[in-house]
Amino acid sequence: MTREELDKYISDGYYRWLDYAKYHCSHTSMDEEAIDVLNEVMVMLLEKYNRSHEYIIQLYNKKKGTYRELDYYILQMIKLNIQSPTSPYRHKYRHLPVDANVDFQQLNLIEEEYVESDGPGEILKQVHLVRNIFESLQLSDKAKRLFSWKFFEGNSLSEWKGPEDKNYLCNTYNKILEMIKSAINGNIIYK
Numbered sequence: 001m002t003r004e005e006l007d008k009y010i011s012d013g014y015y016r017w018l019d020y021a022k023y024h025c026s027h028t029s030m031d032e033e034a035i036d037v038l039n040e041v042m043v044m045l046l047e048k049y050n051r052s053h054e055y056i057i058q059l060y061n062k063k064k065g066t067y068r069e070l071d072y073y074i075l076q077m078i079k080l081n082i083q084s085p086t087s088p089y090r091h092k093y094r095h096l097p098v099d100a101n102v103d104f105q106q107l108n109l110i111e112e113e114y115v116e117s118d119g120p121g122e123i124l125k126q127v128h129l130v131r132n133i134f135e136s137l138q139l140s141d142k143a144k145r146l147f148s149w150k151f152f153e154g155n156s157l158s159e160w161k162g163p164e165d166k167n168y169l170c171n172t173y174n175k176i177l178e179m180i181k182s183a184i185n186g187n188i189i190y191k
Contacts, residue, residue, distance in 0.1 A: 001057045006049060009060070010042060013071065017041075020075055024082045033093075040089045041077045127152075133183045139176065147176045 021034040021041075030037070049056045062069035081089035134147065149155050150173050157169045 001053075001060050003049070006046075006056070006060075009070070010045075013074070014038070014042075017074055017078060021078050021082065024079055028082055030082060036093070037078060037081050037089055040092070041074065041081055044077065044088065045074065129184065130180055133180050134176070137176070137179060143172055143176060146172055151177070 025034040059070040081087040
């Protein structure tokens with residue numbers, strides 16, 4: 001069974017399945033949604049065919065009377081998507097609960113004022129603040145190179161080319177970072 005044969009099979013059985021969907025939708029107060037349910041089921045069927053076409057071909061080739069197993073499979077998918085509250089269709093298109101006693105046309109909705117923020121500008125300010133505090137600290141050249149290499153250049157401490165061990169690198173970086181955080185929070189220690 002090729003994709004074209006499946007498409008022809010779907011177009012031949014579509015209106016029969018639509019009647020079935022309308023029947024079940026009428027029993028669950030979803031009268032207007034029969035076409036949507038059926039189309040969603042057809043999309044799921046085609047996706048399943050693309051993932052594992054062997055299974056769909058197997059269902060297509062098995063006959064029960066005048067119908068195929070694939071017919072029963074599609075009918076079951078339609079029924080489950082209509083009746084089950086946890087079905088993919090119900091989950092995707094669930095309705096919000098509405099209070100019938102509320103007239104939504106008379107509600108005064110408060111529009112929130114949109115405040116445009118300058119994200120890149122804020123980040124730039126924060127980086128300048130960190131850089132100014134960092135440059136004002138009394139640190140050795142090696143400590144300054146280490147912090148700049150990790151913080152400003154975005155490199156990993158494990159890539160540091162030097163004789164220092166990883167523990168020393170982490171401790172030095174973290175101490176400098178804590179000093180900068182303290183200065184930003186107003187707990188300025190000695191410079």
